[in-house]
Amino acid sequence: MESVAFRRLEALLARGDDGYSLAEGALTVALEEYPDLEIPAWLARLDAMGRELQQELPADLGVEDALMALNSFLFERYGFHGNSQDYYDPRNSFIHEVLQRRVGIPITLSIVYIEVGRRIGLPLEGISFPGHFLVGCPLSGGKVVVDAYASGTVLDREDLESRLAGLYGQRVLERIDVTDLLEAATKRDILARLLRNLKVIYLQRQDLPRALSAIQRLLLIQPDAHLELRDRGLVYAQLECFRGALDDLNRYLAQAPEASDADQIRARVVDLQARVSGYN
Template sequence: MRFSYLEHVEREILPTIEILWEISRTFHGDSDAYVGEYYQLIRELAEHHRGQTEHEKLTAICRAFYRELGFSEAPESHLSAKRILLDRVISYRTGLPIAMAVLLQEALAYAGLQAELVDFPGYPLLRCDDDQRSYFIDPCNGRLLENEQVRERFSELTDDGHDFAWELLVGAEQKTILVRYLTDLKHAFIQDRAFANALTTVHMLLTLLPNDPYEIRDRGYVLEELDCPQAAVDDYQYFVEQCPDDPSAQLLRLQLETWAAPQPILH
């Protein structure tokens, strides 16, 4: 499988949002209708708040995104692809934080505000800078977080050995965002037992992370679920060779030995 829109991510030629629209189109033929609807909404939102100061605009767009447009955090405790793929998040008006962050980022951009995704522990935050300070936005609800709230959240979600520093809260590279997004999508398709779509997503990840042993291991699992045992064996064998000390390699080694053992003939 070839995904040309993922092949030049290192150079960040395409905007991240355009790549995510393409990912949605891969799985849904009706994506463009939802994309068009969304841009109509955020154009009207930007027009309504024209002439405000940057801070007024920031708070107004964040509030309107959740109250007027009706977006909210996904209610389920388990992953589902319809809460990650942007076209379905627009349709259902609810999604996981990374999807909400990207959509809110685009709404802010249409209002003339530049926001960056920060690869924060737990889930990404949005960062919007002006001349005097930085604002951090929680994509689950649009709240602007105070500096102390950001610091406390970091401490809660990281090990004791990680020291907080504001230098960590820089905008993430496009590749980092896409790997995080596609990893969530892969796990969601597996949860949904949509293994053919999960396989497509693994191939997307391997476009970004060629020969990554963990993605190849996951491809093996998906292939096994799709009744392609020989292809799964090849992927599992590669992982075991590349990551012999990984705990999952021990289990896979036993599984490979079981598969290789001659099966008794029943008469």
């Protein structure tokens, strides 16, 4: 049965990307864990932060100076910082917790950065860079790329290539133009990445009901994400929901018959068929 939070997210997505703010989307994701969350109150807090900063800025401030002011405001005055000590604390993935505790991970700190920055007129956008979410600010001559997890550090091409090589190796880097990875992410993409982080955290903790909830919402956002379909099937199997598991894994194999784990999943399907038959 779908939860109230699931239906709220479904209604939000139905508005389209222009029908809600990134912060509202992230707060709606948090409703599953915090059903009494007052979304308007947290949006008002972001509004207040934006007004506080805006009142201090001269009217003719350029983009680069505005970015410096935003960095000082968030990371010096308010003390936002990356949670390197407990990176996988689920609270780091909930925007209201990040606003309250002033600590988070790259994607949630980026959302705060984008939302406050937009309130002072900066055209900020999220960048789903591999391994580490970033913020982009388009300029007439290109794009400034900022790491909100590193207190607003500006990254140049060499920095980005170094990060990519660290993830995939130099050979992969030689085949990829790093600028191709700097496209603005849609709100749906950002919410999906936020939920994917939660899914991984909950799976690591063997918190299967919460992992399942994250996957259900991921599939709401990205219905064609066959890897999420596979993962839901595997979670269903662990929860002994064998029919649901069988349906999902069969659909996964139909969508990705040549997947690297296809043989392994086929073996799970045979086992699940036996279990389902045993209940008939």
